[in-house]
Amino acid sequence: MSAQEEAANIGKVLSFLREWDRGDRTVRSRMLNTFLAQNTGRTFYELELEFAQVASLFLARLTTWMRLTDQYLMEFLEDGGVLTLLEIVNHSQCKEEEKAEALRLLLTVANAGRKYKEIICESHGVKVIAECLAKSNTDETQETAWAVLESLIHGNPKYQNQIYKSLIALMMCTSPKAQQLVLHTLHTVQSKIKTAHHSIVEPLLNMLRSLHLVVQDEAINLILDLKCYDVRPMLLKGLVALLRPAKEEHFVHSYPVIEEHVQRVIGSTLFAAFMHNADTLYMHIDETQAEILLTNKLNITEEETTNASSPSTYHTFHDAADVALLRSQLLSWYDKEQRELPWRTLAVTESDLDIRTYAVWVSEIMLQQTQVATVVSYYNKWIKASRWPTVQDLAAATLEEVNQMWAGLGYYSRGKRLHEGAQKVVSELNGQMPRTVDSLLKQLPGVGRYTAAAIGSIALGQVTGAVDGNLIRVLCRLRAIGADSTSPAVTEALWSLANILVDPERPGDFNQAMMELGARVCTPKAPLCSQCPVQAHCHSYRKVHVKQEKNSRKLLGKLDKKPLSLPDIEDCMNSGTCPLCPSEPWDDELGVQNFPRKPAKKPPRVERTLTCVLQCPQDSFPDAVLLEQRPLLLQPGLLQRMWPADSVTPLIISRLIRSRITLKKIQSVLLLYHPRHPLRLLGDICHVFLKMMLLYVSGGHAVSPEEEEEAEEEEEEEAWVVTKTIEEACVSNHLGLIFAEGL
Known part of the structure; x- marks a missing residue:
């Protein structure tokens, strides 16, 4: 259609609508009859193309008319009207007001009678309307979708169970308004179906943790309804x-x-x-x-509660307005400054809940004790390069394949636990990832309190705080928590703070924003306080300014007895009983870096070992080295199934290094019988691993594959690997360091 034709059609429809708006019931009935007569035989798609940009305006008039009369209801349904309306509701590009208008028309259809309700249900309308209720951003659309579902409940009993299960699935949504409406509708449908499915229990109990009282109230009412059904023991x-x-x-x-x-x-x-x-x-x-x-x-006197030993209120937030302002400031900063990371993109764009949860799980495990820059390339190979994009793909892989992909990332037990967890999800959970923080914590190996909270908030939208190393630093500085950050009292206080602050509308974004703040602004050293979006809420920052103000007044000779307007941490330390206050005095030179306080680290234990690189002569098997594979142990080790070069135990090396005939003894220990290829010490490599520092003494020796066969056979598997492809083998970090240094 040309632009001129489209403009003419739009003008024609607008003229029709103006006359429609001025006319009474008789005029509108005549106009509609004329319109139907003129367009007899034309398809819906032809009319939609003709209406173009004014389709929603025409739909609004039609909705109004159908509220007044059911004269053309059957004609509307026979022309696929319900499917059209459901497409509008389900279309991501449609505006909220258009979806609300389509839902109002669906409500009119549903209220016209039982047979019309069946048409909506048979057109998969329950799922579409339920998803709209969960995802909509406006109260009007959510309430209209809820009204349609309420109407459908009173239709054919055979569809009530379908509505019931759809509503249970919606309990995982993140919108408090949607949660309230879903619970209210479940209250209605429960009285209709006279039974309760066990899957309702866990999400219902989780809603009791909601920060919104209306959601809690609806959840309690539904729990009272369920006490007469078979799920009562599970609820209790x-x-x-x-x-x-x-x-x-x-x-x-x-x-x-x-x-x-x-x-x-x-x-x-x-x-x-x-x-x-x-x-x-x-x-x-x-x-x-x-x-x-x-x-x-608990009718306890004020005197009793005052005497009870508890942390000072100085270290927490009690003003709801302050909490709301902090959330707003932090999320506004995060929306502008957040780094583009592949797992964040997947968490936002992936609609499949299992894939989204799996993708976030993989990222959180990889990020443990590992820098973001290092993780990105591994994550892209793991997920985005279609190696193991789903939990089923990972479960089907072998542990050796996982270790090979993990090589160089360190802490190899993480990959092993990911693999074990994937196999458990597939074999025991029917391929469905856990849906709550508690189930993540209980059912996935290697998932602790933080990891479960991070996955739950980011992938599942659960309202829970997540405390990692970055969060510990940020929260300790915000509330001037100076006690040992690893102590139980501080740990619980930080988790309590995180749960108070987390944004109920955007829990995943809020937790990631706090982590981003700790990684880029509130850093361990040289923090960028001037760029901090929550600077006004930071007790540590205030503390610095209090000290600066005191020092300035001393220098100017104007220090008087008038107290400073800014609260000081000494106010909390008067009693000397607060478990969150620092035990050491404030260090002016450190500033906000006075927090958090950690116990002194023990120096790493130093052990010395030797790695012997068996290199093949150029004319026999060019540029290759011999690797042997560590066996699977009865007690699984961190580096099992890795490929090191031949190594000598630390005990032997400590004795050999002191010997004047080191090379000769090493040669005898390694069973190398070819003196024409002498062993050479090439240098030292220092590698910090966990809490132990290993000093690798690299040795070189030339031997051919044919000559190697003459040596005693070992239990370990062995393979010749060309040095150019060494990174593709599942080798330990120290061997990679040896080749990187060119030793």
């Missing part, structure tokens, strides 16, 4: 599990006064059962005891 067990951290943290570790009060109120017998058998408590108490636990209130 999960609720007890939610209580346990509170019991352990608050009753035992932090607030002994509260522990004493609870014991007085509920009695020694019930209290002992709660403290020592929390997992099975619900199976051993009667209704009266349960009522006591349910209705108990």
Whole structure:
């Protein structure tokens, strides 16, 4: 269609719409009859092409008309109207107002009768509408989608289970508004289907952790509905599990006064059962005891709570406005300054939940103790180069293939655990990645508290903080936490802080923003405080300025007794009992680098070993070296199935290095019977590995493959590898260093 024809058509439709808006019911009925008569035989696609840019305007008028009369409802449905509306709802390029208008029209269709509800369900409408509810950015669209689902529930019973399962899947969405509507709809459908599926329990309990009270309230109402169904034992067990951290943290570790009060109120017998058998408590108490636990209130006097030993409020956030401002400032900075990293791109663009979770899992494991710049190339080979883009692909690989891909990245047990985890997901979880932080922590080997929280927030949208090394530094400086950062009290305080600060709307972005801040701005040395987006919230930064102000006033001779306006950390240290305050005095030269405080590191243990490179003569097998493969051990080691060159144990080397006839003894130990190819010491390589420093003494020797066959056969597998392809073999880092140094 030419531009001139399109303009003419648009003008015609606009004229039609103006007359429509001015007309009454009779005029509009006549206009619609005329329109249908003029377009008899034309397809929907022809009309859509003709309407072009004003299609949504025409749709709005049609929606209004259908709210007034069902005169043309069947004609609309027969022309594929429902499918068209569902396409609009599902289309990512459509505007929110267009989706809302299409949903309103679908609601009109659904409310017209049971047979119309069936048409929507048979057109896969439940899935489309449910996804729109979860992903929409506006309350209007979400509420209209919810209304359509509510209407469909009252249709044919055979579709109610389909709606029920779709709603359970939506419980993992990140929008609090959507979560509230989903829970409300589940409350309705639960009364219709008269049964409860076990898959509802875990996401429902997870919603009790929401920071939004309306979501918590809806979750509690649904839990009360489910207590009459078969899932009751699972619910009770999960609720007890939610209580346990509170019991352990608050009753035992932090607030002994509260522990004493609870014991007085509920009695020694019930209290002992709660403290020592929390997992099975619900199976051993009667209704009266349960009522006591349910209705108990902790009426503790202010004097008692004041005397209780707990961290100072100076080290946390208590103003909701401050928290909201910090979130906004940090996320605005992150949106502008974040680095483009392949795993971040996948986390945003990948719609498949299992692939997204797997991709984030791989990145988090690779990033453990390894710099981002190093990880990028390995990650691209692993995921983007289509080596193992899914968990099923990794599960099908061999451990040797994984080690070969991992070679040079260090800490080889990480690759092994990734491989084990992938095989477990495929064999025990039917290829479905865990869906919550708790299940990630329990079901994936090598996944700890931080890794589970990072995967859960970034890939699954779970509202949880994630505390890694960067976060420890940032949080300690923000709240002037100066105690040993590895102590249990500081660790729990930091996790509590992270959970307070995390943005409920963008938990994954917030956690990554905190990590980015620690990696690029709030660095261990030479932090860029002037560029920090949350500078105004930082106690350490204030501390520096307090000291500077005091020093300036001293120099100017104007120091008076008037207190400074900025709060100082000494305010927290008056009692000397705060477990989060530093035990050492402030060092003016360090500034904000006074935090965090770490225990002194022990110097690495030095061991000396020798690597002998057996090199083939040029005329026999040009430029090749002999490698042997470490065997699989009964107790799996970090470097099993790696390919080192021949090595001598540290004990032997420590004795040989002191000997005047070192080379001769090395030659005899290595079973080299060819003196015409003398052994030569080429130099030392220093390599820090874990907490042990290995000093490799590199030796060179020339021997042909034919001559090697005459030596005793070893148990290990051996192979000749051309030095140009040494990086492709699964070799240990120290051997790579030897060749990199040209020794």
